[in-house]
Amino acid sequence: MTLHIDDLRVRHLGECRYDSPLSEMLTTKQTSPHYVAEGDRVLLEDTVSMLAGHDVPPEQVPSFEAAGPRKKTYFDPSSVTAGIVTCGGLCPGINNVIRGLVQELAVHYKVKRILGFRNGLRGLTSEYRDDTVELTPEHVRDIHNAGGTILGSSRGNQDPDEMVDSLVEHGVDVLFVIGGDGGMRAATCLSTAIEARGLDIAVLGVPKTIDNDLPFTDQSFGFQSAFASAMDFISSASVEAAASPNGVGLVKLMGRHSGFIAAYAALAANGADIVLIPEIAFALDGPDGLLAYVEQHVRKKGYVVIVLAEGAGQDLLEEPGLPHRNGQATDASGNLRLGKIDDLLKERITDHLTAVGLAPTMRYIDPSYAIRSVVANAYDSVYCLRLAHAAAHAAMAGRTEVAVARWRRRFVHVPLSLMTSRRNQVDPDGDLWMSVLETTCQPAEFGVQREGEKVPSGFC
Ligand SMILES: Nc1ncnc2c1ncn2[C@@H]1O[C@H](COP(=O)(O)OP(=O)(O)OP(=O)(O)O)[C@@H](O)[C@H]1O
Ligand SMILES: O=P(O)(O)OC[C@H]1O[C@](O)(CO)[C@@H](O)[C@@H]1O
Ligand SMILES: [Mg+2]
Numbered sequence: 001m002t003l004h005i006d007d008l009r010v011r012h013l014g015e016c017r018y019d020s021p022l023s024e025m026l027t028t029k030q031t032s033p034h035y036v037a038e039g040d041r042v043l044l045e046d047t048v049s050m051l052a053g054h055d056v057p058p059e060q061v062p063s064f065e066a067a068g069p070r071k072k073t074y075f076d077p078s079s080v081t082a083g084i085v086t087c088g089g090l091c092p093g094i095n096n097v098i099r100g101l102v103q104e105l106a107v108h109y110k111v112k113r114i115l116g117f118r119n120g121l122r123g124l125t126s127e128y129r130d131d132t133v134e135l136t137p138e139h140v141r142d143i144h145n146a147g148g149t150i151l152g153s154s155r156g157n158q159d160p161d162e163m164v165d166s167l168v169e170h171g172v173d174v175l176f177v178i179g180g181d182g183g184m185r186a187a188t189c190l191s192t193a194i195e196a197r198g199l200d201i202a203v204l205g206v207p208k209t210i211d212n213d214l215p216f217t218d219q220s221f222g223f224q225s226a227f228a229s230a231m232d233f234i235s236s237a238s239v240e241a242a243a244s245p246n247g248v249g250l251v252k253l254m255g256r257h258s259g260f261i262a263a264y265a266a267l268a269a270n271g272a273d274i275v276l277i278p279e280i281a282f283a284l285d286g287p288d289g290l291l292a293y294v295e296q297h298v299r300k301k302g303y304v305v306i307v308l309a310e311g312a313g314q315d316l317l318e319e320p321g322l323p324h325r326n327g328q329a330t331d332a333s334g335n336l337r338l339g340k341i342d343d344l345l346k347e348r349i350t351d352h353l354t355a356v357g358l359a360p361t362m363r364y365i366d367p368s369y370a371i372r373s374v375v376a377n378a379y380d381s382v383y384c385l386r387l388a389h390a391a392a393h394a395a396m397a398g399r400t401e402v403a404v405a406r407w408r409r410r411f412v413h414v415p416l417s418l419m420t421s422r423r424n425q426v427d428p429d430g431d432l433w434m435s436v437l438e439t440t441c442q443p444a445e446f447g448v449q450r451e452g453e454k455v456p457s458g459f460c
Contacts, residue, residue, distance in 0.1 A: 003044060003062045010065045010413045013202055013398035016072035021108055023071040036066035042410045064412035067390035067404050074398025075173055077109035083172040084135065086149040087120040087179040087186065091208045092225035093376035093384040094149040097178055099140040100388025106137050109396055115170055120154030121163060121186055129166035144381060147373045156332035160193040167201055174202040174395040180209040181420060182333045184403060188416045191401040204391050205403035205416055210372045213258040215424045216414045217405035221387060223260065225380045229371040230265035237365050238271035238305045244361035247303035248349055252342040252366045255309035256335065258425045262309035263436050273297055273304045274442050278311035279426045283447030284348055290446040291352040298358050313341045342366065386411065
């Protein structure tokens with residue numbers, strides 16, 4: 001997808017006319033390796049060859065608006081009511097973001113009021129819109145010490161107009177939506193409905209997902225805490241498998257369409273022999289298939305450790321996502337329910353190893369929600385706080401239909417249209433997957449050949 005600078009432009013509600021309470025801090029600020037001055041932009045691409053591909057002057061090269069405080073604000077802070085909503089699956093650090101928003105808005109901007117809508121976007125429907133919670137610095141002082149979200153979350157679709165009615169009823173001027181891809185889509189719908197009614201309400205997204213599947217952000221908050229937690233389960237599976245006759249350690253991790261948690265956790269644990277992710281198809285049978293490789297491993301090493309992303313190998317299940325597998329084809333938000341690839345692998349590996357005289361001891365671990373309900377680690381805590389600051393500044397400056405993100409280590413404004421334009425996935429030709437292959441020594445693919453390519457039989 002080739003992007004033009006216009007694709008990266010951010011919507012403004014209007015001219016910034018009020019002196020920002022932070023303006024004094026900004027008087028001497030200039031762009032440096034550690035700061036991007038107001039008005040400067042952050043490049044989308046970062047290699048010489050990619051930049052050389054654009055035959056345009058530097059100011060037209062695709063770039064993001066830099067995040068951060070402005071000298072002037074669009075809103076008069078003292079008259080602002082802010083709303084916060086958290087939606088979708090849990091993710092470490094949501095409370096940190098809520099806390100950071102409340103502190104920045106209350107302490108520095110001294111906004112009039114901050115409302116938390118409860119239980120996700122459901123909290124903006126007519127039925128639940130009065131079940132709000134007033135958020136103050138005192139209220140949020142210690143919430144970063146707990147996982148989850150103090151506001152609650154949910155899945156399920158809501159009518160944008162009904163949600164806008166709730167914002168109007170509560171006099172909300174800026175709404176912060178902390179959500180994943182679905183949440184960012186919902187924020188876009190809300191913003192469209194707000195614009196259609198000619199209302200002056202800013203909608204800001206703070207991208208949240210342990211799957212790290214949102215684009216145009218280096219990594220999403222909470223991802224690091226989640227894969228650090230997943231790492232411990234891989235280590236446990238390795239210990240168990242190594243101590244068992246023909247041990248098979250199988251760890252299933254979250255990751256519907258993107259295998260980042262599996263890849264990073266496996267690298268962190270550095271004890272996995274095989275990593276299977278949704279982005280790379282694999283065959284079970286045949287001389288280059290997964291089962292033959294597992295057998296070879298168990299014969300040579302005595303055990304094998306497999307890290308499996310939940311969305312991997314869905315094509316191997318007869319009817320992926322169909323009702324009989326999980327009761328319903330999709331969840332309340334329309335996300336496809338996945339087939340149980342872990343069940344298939346357990347069965348096929350056990351059958352295969354038994355047939356070749358290596359009856360296995362299966363050590364299966366599904367940490368499931370345990371990795372996303374943890375408290376944010378120190379890195380994520382800092383990251384969440386800084387994202388919250390960036391979101392508060394963007395809102396007060398009248399930016400709307402935009403998400404805050406960290407891009408190549410700088411904080412930037414990403415139009416929601418871009419945030420929802422594609423999915424971030426592990427690139428089979430990228431250096432992350434190369435590191436996984438170097439670490440596990442597994443072949444680049446199991447029995448599935450790309451056109452005109454010979455499948456290598458492994459590095460080690
Ligand atoms: N395409 C869409 N258009 C409008 N709203 C949507 C859309 N998809 C999801 N939503 C809304 O966004 C909310 C969150 O979506 P979803 O449950 O998919 O989680 P998410 O934000 O993607 O988070 P995660 O994937 O990390 O769990 C849902 O309650 C739903 O109302
Ligand atoms: O059971 P829930 O809450 O729908 O969440 C499950 C999904 O949420 C995620 O954590 C994030 O979308 C996925 O990895 C996982 O499949
Ligand atoms: Mg999602």
